[in-house]
Amino acid sequence: MSQDDRWERLTQVGPGTPGGNYMRYFWHPVAALVELDKEPVIPVTLLGEKLVLFRGEDGNIGLVSERCPHRGVSLGMGFIEGNGLRCAYHAWKYDTAGRCVDTPAEPADSTLKNRISLKSYPVQVMTGMVWAYLGKAPIPLLPRFEYLVREDCEHDVGISRVPCNWLQCAENNVDPYHIEFMHMMYTNHVHKRKGMPPVQQRKHAKIDFEVFRFGIVKKRLWEGDSEDSEEWTVGHPVLFPGTAIVPYPVPGWVQGQIRVPVDDTHTNIYWVNSRQVAPGATPRKEVPLWENPWTDANGKYDPAMINAQDMMAMITQGPITDHSAENLGTSDRGLVMYRRALLQQLEKVERGEDPFGVVRDPAENTPWIDIPTERHVNYSLAGAQASATYEIPKLEKAGETA
Ligand code: FES
Numbered sequence: 001m002s003q004d005d006r007w008e009r010l011t012q013v014g015p016g017t018p019g020g021n022y023m024r025y026f027w028h029p030v031a032a033l034v035e036l037d038k039e040p041v042i043p044v045t046l047l048g049e050k051l052v053l054f055r056g057e058d059g060n061i062g063l064v065s066e067r068c069p070h071r072g073v074s075l076g077m078g079f080i081e082g083n084g085l086r087c088a089y090h091a092w093k094y095d096t097a098g099r100c101v102d103t104p105a106e107p108a109d110s111t112l113k114n115r116i117s118l119k120s121y122p123v124q125v126m127t128g129m130v131w132a133y134l135g136k137a138p139i140p141l142l143p144r145f146e147y148l149v150r151e152d153c154e155h156d157v158g159i160s161r162v163p164c165n166w167l168q169c170a171e172n173n174v175d176p177y178h179i180e181f182m183h184m185m186y187t188n189h190v191h192k193r194k195g196m197p198p199v200q201q202r203k204h205a206k207i208d209f210e211v212f213r214f215g216i217v218k219k220r221l222w223e224g225d226s227e228d229s230e231e232w233t234v235g236h237p238v239l240f241p242g243t244a245i246v247p248y249p250v251p252g253w254v255q256g257q258i259r260v261p262v263d264d265t266h267t268n269i270y271w272v273n274s275r276q277v278a279p280g281a282t283p284r285k286e287v288p289l290w291e292n293p294w295t296d297a298n299g300k301y302d303p304a305m306i307n308a309q310d311m312m313a314m315i316t317q318g319p320i321t322d323h324s325a326e327n328l329g330t331s332d333r334g335l336v337m338y339r340r341a342l343l344q345q346l347e348k349v350e351r352g353e354d355p356f357g358v359v360r361d362p363a364e365n366t367p368w369i370d371i372p373t374e375r376h377v378n379y380s381l382a383g384a385q386a387s388a389t390y391e392i393p394k395l396e397k398a399g400e401t402a
């Protein structure tokens with residue numbers, strides 16, 4: 001395998017590509033449920049496939065190919081009638097399984113519709129998100145990770161739509177040093193220029209990574225901390241293909257950062273906050289959605305925003321970064337390990353085996369899947385700016401009292 005083959009294998013997500021075949025072993029969020037409340041017909045792209053997500057009046061959700069088989073108009077411009085989706089052009093109607101059920105301009109005895117269908121994919125709703133599976137049968141289970149399904153937690157979901165390849169987004173998760181340099185050193189440079197107080201500056205003593213059933217656990221030890229620190233003894237995971245579980249410095253709060261490949265040059269990042277409520281309190285059932293942009297109101301990167309810093313680092317590498325032009329050091333060994341493990345997963349798929357993270361055993365999925373996640377972190381970025389809308393998920397803005 002040449003180097004170029006390796007990068008194509010890791011970055012391509014379209015149908016029939018090795019990376020695309022790998023990605024099709026997983027369920028991916030395709031929209032937030034509240035988006036369907038606002039608009040029941042949503043054009044979406046996932047793994048390079050143009051699709052339409054729609055919800056009929058019976059509440060059933062369909063995910064079908066976007067192009068109307070009649071004469072190619074986008075069904076993303078269609079409308080709901082009853083439990084189906086009608087094309088805007090000649091009102092051919094489709095059900096959630098993609099079957100054509102009506103061709104109203106044709107004679108009443110026409111059998112044309114019986115020969116027409118759309119590609120359709122299974123969907124499931126979990127934690128306020130609609131998840132889709134674009135792969136082949138047998139369909140794996142939608143994994144019930146603890147942060148997604150604990151009943152004593154409430155959730156909110158942020159979304160960022162970033163114009164670059166999924167891999168350079170996900171690699172940010174296996175790069176511990178960027179906390180020390182971008183989120184601390186660079187933030188303090190920005191803060192000094194803005195006349196803001198500094199955030200804590202810490203220094204890594206060592207880092208480590210471990211491959212496990214669902215991906216890679218990332219561990220760090222800060223200089224001055226004991227080796228009993230949970231950041232070192234437990235660490236936190238990157239769930240393959242590209243989800244980080246990041247602890248908040250608040251007990252019982254974690255954030256899942258799910259990187260969903262839209263196509264080769266676009267990625268949707270779902271920031272799923274899970275917050276344990278006080279004992280005896282009833283968690284809010286609704287899952288609000290908030291936008292988490294990487295630019296400020298003027299369309300510019302704001303270097304003081306933590307999430308925007310991360311997205312700046314992802315996006316400015318280019319639509320698909322030239323990985324062959326990188327010069328990696330020992331501090332990048334998390335990336336090296338991640339890429340190697342991903343390539344091994346692609347090879348498994350080529351041998352017909354399940355890659356890491358595919359769940360088929362209901363016992364493993366019940367009541368939830370435990371994954372190693374540190375509950376205490378020994379650093380604070382307090383004082384750094386959250387992004388413009390990052391405050392929205394806070395409880396008081398969601399109609400709760402904190
Ligand atoms: S193009 Fe869709 S019904 Fe004619």
Ligand SMILES: [Fe+2]
Pocket residue numbers: 172178179183310
């Ligand atoms: Fe970061």
